[in-house]
Amino acid sequence: MSNKIKIFDTTLRDGEQTPGVSLNIKEKVAIAKQLEILGVDIIEAGFSIASEGDFKAVKAVAETIKNATVASLARALEKDIDAAYESVKKAASPRIHTFIATSDIHMKYKLRMSEDEVLERIKQMINYSKKYVSDVQFSAEDASRSNPIFLYKAYEEAIKAGATTLNIPDTVGYATPEEFGLLVKGIMNNVTGIEKVDVAVHCHNDLGLGVANTLAAMVNGANQLECTINGLGERAGNAALEEIIMTVNTRYDLYPYIHNINSKQLIKSSNLVSKLTGINVQPNKAIVGKNAFAHESGIHQHGVLAEKSTYEIMTPESVGLSQNDMVLGKHSGRHAFSAKLKEMGYTLTKKEIDETFKKFKELADKKKQVLTKDIEALLTDKIYTVEQAYTMDSFQINTGNKLISTATLRLIKDDQVITEAATGDGPIDAAFNAIERCVGFTMSLEEYKITAVTGGKDALGEVNIRVKKDDAYYVGHGVSTDIIEASIKAYINASNRVYQVLSSKE
Numbered sequence: 001m002s003n004k005i006k007i008f009d010t011t012l013r014d015g016e017q018t019p020g021v022s023l024n025i026k027e028k029v030a031i032a033k034q035l036e037i038l039g040v041d042i043i044e045a046g047f048s049i050a051s052e053g054d055f056k057a058v059k060a061v062a063e064t065i066k067n068a069t070v071a072s073l074a075r076a077l078e079k080d081i082d083a084a085y086e087s088v089k090k091a092a093s094p095r096i097h098t099f100i101a102t103s104d105i106h107m108k109y110k111l112r113m114s115e116d117e118v119l120e121r122i123k124q125m126i127n128y129s130k131k132y133v134s135d136v137q138f139s140a141e142d143a144s145r146s147n148p149i150f151l152y153k154a155y156e157e158a159i160k161a162g163a164t165t166l167n168i169p170d171t172v173g174y175a176t177p178e179e180f181g182l183l184v185k186g187i188m189n190n191v192t193g194i195e196k197v198d199v200a201v202h203c204h205n206d207l208g209l210g211v212a213n214t215l216a217a218m219v220n221g222a223n224q225l226e227c228t229i230n231g232l233g234e235r236a237g238n239a240a241l242e243e244i245i246m247t248v249n250t251r252y253d254l255y256p257y258i259h260n261i262n263s264k265q266l267i268k269s270s271n272l273v274s275k276l277t278g279i280n281v282q283p284n285k286a287i288v289g290k291n292a293f294a295h296e297s298g299i300h301q302h303g304v305l306a307e308k309s310t311y312e313i314m315t316p317e318s319v320g321l322s323q324n325d326m327v328l329g330k331h332s333g334r335h336a337f338s339a340k341l342k343e344m345g346y347t348l349t350k351k352e353i354d355e356t357f358k359k360f361k362e363l364a365d366k367k368k369q370v371l372t373k374d375i376e377a378l379l380t381d382k383i384y385t386v387e388q389a390y391t392m393d394s395f396q397i398n399t400g401n402k403l404i405s406t407a408t409l410r411l412i413k414d415d416q417v418i419t420e421a422a423t424g425d426g427p428i429d430a431a432f433n434a435i436e437r438c439v440g441f442t443m444s445l446e447e448y449k450i451t452a453v454t455g456g457k458d459a460l461g462e463v464n465i466r467v468k469k470d471d472a473y474y475v476g477h478g479v480s481t482d483i484i485e486a487s488i489k490a491y492i493n494a495s496n497r498v499y500q501v502l503s504s505k506e
Contacts, residue, residue, distance in 0.1 A: 005218060005248075005257045006041040008200060008226040009241060011273060012061065013044040013073055015232035018279060020446070020466055020473050024497065025057045026387075027276045032061040035068070035229075038269050039260040040241075042069040042224070044097065048087040049080045055087050062091035071095035071137065076125040085132040096129045099139035099167075102146040102154050115150055119157050126161035139167035139202065144175040144183060152190050159193040165224060166197050170213055173206025173236060181216035188221040200224035203239045205231060210239035215247060218257065229273040230281055230288065242266045242287040242319070250314050267320035271376060278464050278475035280449070287319055322372070340372075346379060363460065363481065373453045374460045377479045389413055389499050390439055390492055397484060399427040407431040411438045411492070428487045435488065439495045441502070443467040443474075450483055463490040469498045 012028050015021070023031070028045070035043050045061040046054045062070045070091040074080035076098050088094035100111070100121055107113055113121070122138065129136045138158040143151055155166050168187065170180060184201065188194055201217040201224075203210040214225050231240035245263055248255045270288035274281050283291045293316045308315070316322070337357050341348060348356065359378050364370050393410040407430035408421040420437035424430030436442050447466035452459035461483040465476040474497040478489025 003257045004223065005259050006198065006224040007039070007241065007245075007259060007261055008042040008044065008071075008202075008224050009035050009040040009228065010044040010202075010226055010238065011035070011228040011232060011241075012057070013046050014234060014238055015228040015230075015273070015277075016046070017234045018232045018237070018277065021232070021277045021279060022473050022475070023057070023276060024500070025053070025060050028057045029060050029064050031229075031273060031276065032065055032070075034265070034269050034272050036065050037262070038265040039262045040068055041260060042071055042095065044071045044073060044226075045088070046072060047074075048072045048083040049074065055083060058084075058087035059090070062088045062094065066092045069093040069095050069135065071097045074098045074129075076100040076121050078125070078128055081125060081129050081132070085129075089132070093135070094133050095135040095137060095165075096133050097137040097139065097167075098125050098129055099141050099169075100125075101141040102151055103142035104147065105145065106142050115153075119153060122154055122157045123161045126158055126163050130162045134164070136163050137165040137167055137200070138163040139169055139200075141169055142171045143168045144170040144180060145172070148183065148186055148190075152187065155187060155191045156193065159191070159197055164197055165200055166191075166194070167200040167202055167224075167226065168217065168222070169202040169226075170204055170210075171202075173204035173210065175203070175213055176207075176209060177212045177216035180213040181220045184217045184220040184222055198224045200226055202226035204233065205236045205238060208236070210237070211243045211247065214239040214244055215255065218255065229269050230279070230285070232273070232277065232279060240286070242270060246287050246314060246319065249318070263318055264320045275477065276475070278447075278466055278477075280451075280464070293321060340375065341379075371454050377453045377460055377462050387496065387500065388492075389496050389503075390418075392488060392492055393417060395431065395434075395485070395488055397427045397431065399430070405430040407434045409434040409438060409488070411435070427484055431484065431488050432491050435491050435495060439499060441469070441495075441498065443469045443494065443498060446473065448487075450486070453479070461486045463487045465490045465494055467491075467494045467498070469501075472501070474498050474501075 012031060016023055032043055043065060045058040048055045048058045058072050070088050072084035072088050074084040074096055081096060081098060084096045100118060101107060107118060126136055126138060140151055140154050158166060168184060199222045201214055201222045203213040225244055227241040227244055228238045229241055231237040245261045248257050249263060267288055270281060281289055283289050334357055337360060338353055356378055390411045390413050393412050396408045399405040404423050405427045406423050411418045418438045420434045422430055422433035422437055424433045444467060446468050449464045451462050453462050458481060460479055460481055463478045463486040467474050474494050476490040476494025478486040478493060480486040
């Protein structure tokens with residue numbers, strides 16, 4: 001049995017199914033490019049039949065990525081498979097990933113199909129997929145709750161039809177590590193032809209066992225592990241890529257497996273996905289949480305100063321963190337700033353460096369020290385935002401405990417200045433109302449989060465919001481040392497996302 005494992009990342013498909021997450025094409029391509037740098041073997045770019053936007057995003061990813069397989073999910077239906085092929089056909093390495101449920105409960109209540117009908121559908125749809133691409137993955141949805149004997153038949157039918165990868169999903173996160181490991185072992189020992197294909201697992205985290213189940217499957221023969229950055233996904237999410245990789249790297253004595261992942265890109269990948277989805281990583285999240293390498297206890301601090309391994313089982317550098325921060329301030333020059341960006345792993349054009357340096361100097365005039373997290377926030381705000389149809393020229397706020405809060409905003413669109421004023425229940429509400437007057441449509445504010453990027457009274461404030469418009473959700477992001485300005489930037493950012501969608505429908 002080979003000890004090489006493949007990583008199949010489904011952040012752009014299952015991860016985007018996280019409630020409240022909606023990525024545009026530019027954001028999906030940005031994440032896909034980072035996954036390629038990370039070393040992911042297969043990128044599941046989306047569910048092409050789901051919508052025109054999904055189709056276009058999968059197609060854009062397929063045309064961009066050169067060093068990883070790009071897959072599209074498809075039900076065992078000809079129209080799904082047609083759409084999947086059309087979206088991935090220009091990929092350097094295209095894959096169609098088709099699925100059908102095999103558990104009694106799904107076949108009876110969802111599919112309303114008999115076992116024989118499901119087996120025939122598997123045969124037909126894999127044959128149909130093979131006329132398009134040589135690389136076809138078959139998933140038996142709800143495999144962990146399926147009758148093992150029928151599951152063996154389903155996989156044998158898939159192999160005979162030409163499937164190159166068989167996926168064993170724990171679709172609802174029901175399995176435990178011991179039983180899931182035994183299920184994989186049973187498949188490896190009882191499915192004729194299993195040695196000819198890759199064996200994948202896709203574990204959900206409903207009981208908090210997604211990573212544990214994935215590792216149990218790996219030691220029993222699975223060689224393709226499906227996961228997402230930060231464990232995003234339906235309900236409680238999926239097995240987290242970063243936790244799988246660092247468990248294998250740290251406990252190589254128990255898991256002697258090799259892979260293509262560059263673990264030093266984990267933090268950068270996590271941060272990018274968090275910023276673009278608007279889903280914050282919990283501070284105590286393993287590997288990529290902000291407290292994962294933090295030590296507050298005096299006993300821990302003393303131990304780490306004497307010998308890092310007393311309380312650190314892996315190094316911060318191994319996941320892409322730097323032990324030391326270069327302190328930047330208002331006297332720092334462009335060369336030092338560029339060197340810091342390079343140290344942080346960012347490769348920017350001269351124009352992007354100039355624009356970000358200007359923002360950095362403005363910030364440095366407002367606070368004593370500009371830290372790495374401040375720069376990351378500036379980069380996110382500058383580089384990974386949607387095209388700005390509306391930009392802010394100026395704002396003025398009048399507020400007080402005995403005054404009606406009033407906001408006056410000047411926005412610019414197509415070189416035209418739009419000025420509007422509005423009142424509201426507080427300065428931020430007033431500003432949001434004024435923005436809506438400027439752009440000409442209203443939105444429902446579903447979530448508003450403000451955090452200090454660093455400590456201190458002069459900390460950079462980061463605002464992340466989620467708004468709803470016509471049953472769709474949009475994320476907005478803004479940073480400033482002025483929390484009202486950061487809030488205005490975030491709401492304008494969200495408004496631009498809405499405007500982009502509304503304009504495409506006209």
